[in-house]
Amino acid sequence: MKQDFTIWRNQILQNPWDISPLKFGMLQDEVIEIFGNPDDVSTMGSGGKPLILKYHDIELHFDRKAPHGLYLVYSDDEIELSLTDHHEELLQPITNTEPVDNEFFLRDGVVYFSGLYENGLLKGVSPKDFCCWHYWGKSSTACFLGGIRLRGADPASFRVLNYAYAMDKTAVYTTSGRIPDADLAAFQVLDKGQNDSGAPQGYAKDSRQVYFHNGDGKVKIIKGAEVSSFRSLGDTYFARDEKRIYAYGKQLPNVELTSWELLGHWYSRDVKRVYYLNRELKGADWDSFTVYTPMDAAPLADHLARDKEHFYQNDEVIEETLWRERLHELIQEQ
Incomplete structure (x- = not known):
């Protein structure tokens, strides 16, 4: 029923x-x-x-x-x-004994963080006093982002929100630093905070501002975004409010809101224009434009599309022969 x-x-x-x-x-x-x-x-x-x-x-x-x-x-x-589904406490007692990139693990009774190039020892941290989730962690006396102690973070109130964001009673933390002057009482993440390639990335907002974090430099404040209606579209790349469409933290130029649709693999269009992420594909024919990248292609695979006159690799026009070769490679990789 x-x-x-x-x-x-x-x-x-x-x-x-x-x-x-x-x-x-x-x-x-x-x-x-x-x-x-x-x-x-x-x-x-x-x-x-x-x-x-x-x-x-x-x-x-x-x-x-x-x-x-x-x-x-x-x-x-x-x-x-x-x-x-991440509103519950994500940090859990450490149990992993095998080094995995960007994860904490146990060895010989001490805690390590497995970095991309070497394993780092967390000095003075007892396994019994440590909990973690991926690259976020804390003990009773300190909080960690990977092998780095978060200076001034409060372990008692520290909690992980998703892959990209964490917070305590004094600040919001990201994988590239704190967000200054965030409204802590109203702060909320809007997606999982992890893009297709596994990197920390995502949208968040508080009562005053909207944020986009992709792990590259400081968190971007999206100026002009309408906070009350702003929402992520779930893939950590695209978002919208009542007046605008956003891709990778930037507003899509000249977009016609009511006809805009997401085609997949970072391509989108409205009734007049075609876009790749936040860039308009000048000269693209919106009516015949079609995405050809297989739905389950590898996260970092090139994106392929075409219209009645052009062949696209990501946001560039390429020769048809090269385009067909690349498409064949993508299909063979499935």
Whole structure:
């Protein structure tokens, strides 16, 4: 029997930490079995499935990687609701005994961090007094980003929000430094904080500003973004508010909002223009433009597309022969 969505919506607003009969990790087919067909779905998809199902003013976001489980419940209306499967405590007692790049591990009774080039010892840290999650960690006396102590961080209140962000009672931390003057009470992450290649990246916001972090330099403050309606589209690259579309933390130029759609592999278009990330592909024919990169291509593979006159590799026009060779290589790699 299908659940009455209105009743569920009112219940989750009163008690947002209980999302039953849904649960994080649930598959789309299971959600549709409970609530029926959605009012709308995202153009952005993975494995033939949309990444967002929309029921009234509630969006259900699904992981782009198999098995495409539910990980975010979000409202794009006036209500404030943004719940992820990472609201629970992520930091756990250390148990890993094998060095894995960018992870903590145990050896000979002490804690190490496995960096890209060497393993670093966490001096003075007892395994019994240490918990971690990927490259975030803490003991009773210090907090860590990899093998680096976060100066001034408070272990008692320190918590990890996702791959890209953590916070304590005094500051928000990212993998490339603190966010100055963030409104801690209102700060929230808007996606998983990890891009397709596994790097920390993602959008966040507080009551005053919207942030984009990609691990390269300081966190970017997205000037002019409308905070109340701003949301990530789930892949850590694209986002939107009521007035604009954003890609990689920058506004898409001259975009026609109502007709814009995400095609996949960083390509998008509106009724007049075609874009690659936040750059317009000048001269591209939007009507015939088609993405050819296989859906499950490697994260760092070149992106291929074409229209009736041009062949594209990422955002550059290339010769047809070279384009077809590269497409054949991508297909063979599957």
